[in-house]
Amino acid sequence: MSEAPVLEWEIRWDITDSERIRIILATAAALGSPALLRRGSASSPLRLETLELESGVLHWSGLTVDPGTDAWEVEVFGHGCVYRMLLSGEPAEPGTWVTPLPRQLLQLRRRAHRRAPAPPDLRLRLPLPGWLGRERDAVDVSLHGMALRLGAGERLSPGRVLQPIELRTAAGEVLSLRGEVRHVSDRADGELQCGLLVTPLTSVDTERWQALVARALHPTTCTDGARVEEQWRLFIDSGYFNLAGRSVEDFESRRRSFIELGRRAGSMGSVLTEVVWPSERGVEATLSTMKPYRSVWMVHQLARRQDATRFERLKGQMLRDLYAHCVEHAQRDPGFRWFAAYVESTVPFTYRSHVGFAERMAATGRTLLLPMRMIDVECGDAPASSVPGLELGPATEEERRLLVERIALTRPAPYAEALDLHLDTLDLAGRDAGVAGGGPGA
Known part of the structure; x- marks a missing residue:
């Protein structure tokens, strides 16, 4: 069990395990993940082409500068994060670079929600004087954000609230959003890009927006x-x-x-x-x-x-x-x-995803691993007669208090919090379960 992080600005992880570094960079090479080379004011796009696992050599391409033998900072874009490393190597052919594996990666995450390219033909209209009828291209989307490309001479100021923004999909669906301008930045093609914090205006808009973002992601x-x-x-x-x-x-x-x-x-x-x-x-x-x-x-x-x-x-x-x-x-x-x-830790993928992650993050105090044993319990009809000396009924206030105190003494704090085993969350009376039925093994 792991606690979801609350991102205020940036989360950093130092990665020094050599096998994990190999897996991360091998995945980046296989996916063709974009990367950036920089030192001082000089920079260049580049791409990790291959990783030779036996020799631990990285082959890069797409450079527009000569890196020489100096050390350069490299950023490789991962799944909702950036991997930063310091590398030096030797140019091979023009536009290529050969380096050893880094001994350390710095993983940076600056957004709580990952972004993805906007669906094709996603268009929006902004409620601005003189802009009525103008349609703009959406660049990317996330759960609470969207970026759009501005036209020549168009300007928006950070902090400005736009409502309603009309969003129209290729299928003809129309969504209404509230948008707040968070930044305006230069694009590589010389145009401007505007980043918006967006909130759907109605429950129907919320459902459609979440479905649109899920399809993009x-x-x-x-x-x-x-x-x-x-x-x-x-x-x-x-x-x-x-x-x-x-x-x-x-x-x-x-x-x-x-x-x-x-x-x-x-x-x-x-x-x-x-x-x-x-x-x-x-x-x-x-x-x-x-x-x-x-x-x-x-x-x-x-x-x-x-x-x-x-x-x-x-x-x-x-x-x-x-x-x-x-x-x-x-x-x-x-x-x-x-x-x-609940996991079977002998399965390699399950171990890496759950046990390995929880062990790496154990120092944060926001993960919990507990051994468990599954048992079958029949949940059919109640027995015809009660057990002598026992009374069956709802727990009293005192019994609930004793239970919570006992759990607090015998179980870690994350266990009690996650499973609603605090006094103010223990009583489920009046709560709408919201779902009936079940599945295999439920």
């Missing part, structure tokens, strides 16, 4: 519930139903409720989302996340076909896409504080 995954029948088939074909000594027949009675819930999941984003990674063959992998407590989002039901990796452009892409979608879905919730999972 996650083009390889879906959450609309249209493939829920294929999702159930995936659990059968992947062997998910055979875990822990179970069989497909053990889950057949839950199939109908799972299908019904899955079809509604697309409209239940405040408490649940079911993410699938489809190919032309069908659903290749799936992961779901739900909100079981006030501040917790929990991932569950991870399954993938054994031969699904042949549809990946990059090794590990499928599981990474699923996890990224689930995490960024949880980030839409203003009450999101903890991200949790």
